[in-house]
Amino acid sequence: MESSAAPGGDGTEFAPFQTIEEALAVARPNSIINILPGTYPITEQINLNIPGLTLKGRAGSIILLQAPIVPFLCSGGNVTIDGLTMTSDNPYPVEFIQVAGDGNQILNCQIYGPNQAGDSSTWVVNRGFVTQVNSTNLLVRNNIFHTLRQPAYLNPNSTGTIMDNVVYNTRGYVVDQAIFLFSGNSWGIPENAVDIALLAGTTTGAPYNPLTALQASNSSATISDQR
Numbered sequence: 011m012e013s014s015a016a017p018g019g020d021g022t023e024f025a026p027f028q029t030i031e032e033a034l035a036v037a038r039p040n041s042i043i044n045i046l047p048g049t050y051p052i053t054e055q056i057n058l059n060i061p062g063l064t065l066k067g068r069a070g071s072i073i074l075l076q077a078p079i080v081p082f083l084c085s086g087g088n089v090t091i092d093g094l095t096m097t098s099d100n101p102y103p104v105e106f107i108q109v110a111g112d113g114n115q116i117l118n119c120q121i122y123g124p125n126q127a128g129d130s131s132t133w134v135v136n137r138g139f140v141t142q143v144n145s146t147n148l149l150v151r152n153n154i155f156h157t158l159r160q161p162a163y164l165n166p167n168s169t170g171t172i173m174d175n176v177v178y179n180t181r182g183y184v185v186d187q188a189i190f191l192f193s194g195n196s197w198g199i200p201e202n203a204v205d206i207a208l209l210a211g212t213t214t215g216a217p218y219n220p221l222t223a224l225q226a227s228n229s230s231a232t233i234s235d236q237r
């Protein structure tokens with residue numbers, strides 16, 4: 011699909027769809043939707059409810075949120091979002107991706123908000139992604155999250171792996187009674203307020219303790235332990 015394509019495309023290389031919604035209307039389980047370079051304005055939520063679906067971005071494919079809605083809901087199971095840049099024209103109090111179900115993946119993306127004035131504690135609560143309660147086996151790998159209130163909020167009983175990502179200019183990952191393995195993550199400049207916050211009620215066992223091991227496996231992460 012291509013934002014500058016002519017209307018009425020059939021999804022082929024020579025006649026691509028203009029929008030993600032057009033491509034989803036004909037997609038089947040395990041389909042790959044290739045998103046070609048261009049800017050794709052989003053004003054309504056896109057429900058990725060097809061099992062095994064992959065959204066595959068190429069360099070220069072930009073999702074531009076232009077409304078206070080969650081642009082992507084991963085609800086089909088085993089859904090992959092790969093290689094997309096996501097940002098917004100204003101700071102909206104929403105996440106860019108909401109994750110439900112099992113086996114979803116967020117890979118090789120760059121997700122960031124517009125600059126906000128003042129200390130980050132006063133910023134609009136915009137986030138890279140949020141897990142729904144009881145979502146499982148999420149893999150978040152090789153992404154860059156920056157200039158957001160939080161890269162992610164991990165809700166109770168959600169599980170998965172967060173590895174090899176870069177995060178900066180945020181208030182850090184928030185773990186709320188979720189169970190995620192953090193590994194190989196690093197932190198840029200401007201520094202995060204904290205890198206990982208473990209909220210009250212989160213397990214005091216694995217995979218977060220000992221805290222020294224969690225810090226060591228994540229580039230000397232700064233951890234706020236509120237348990």
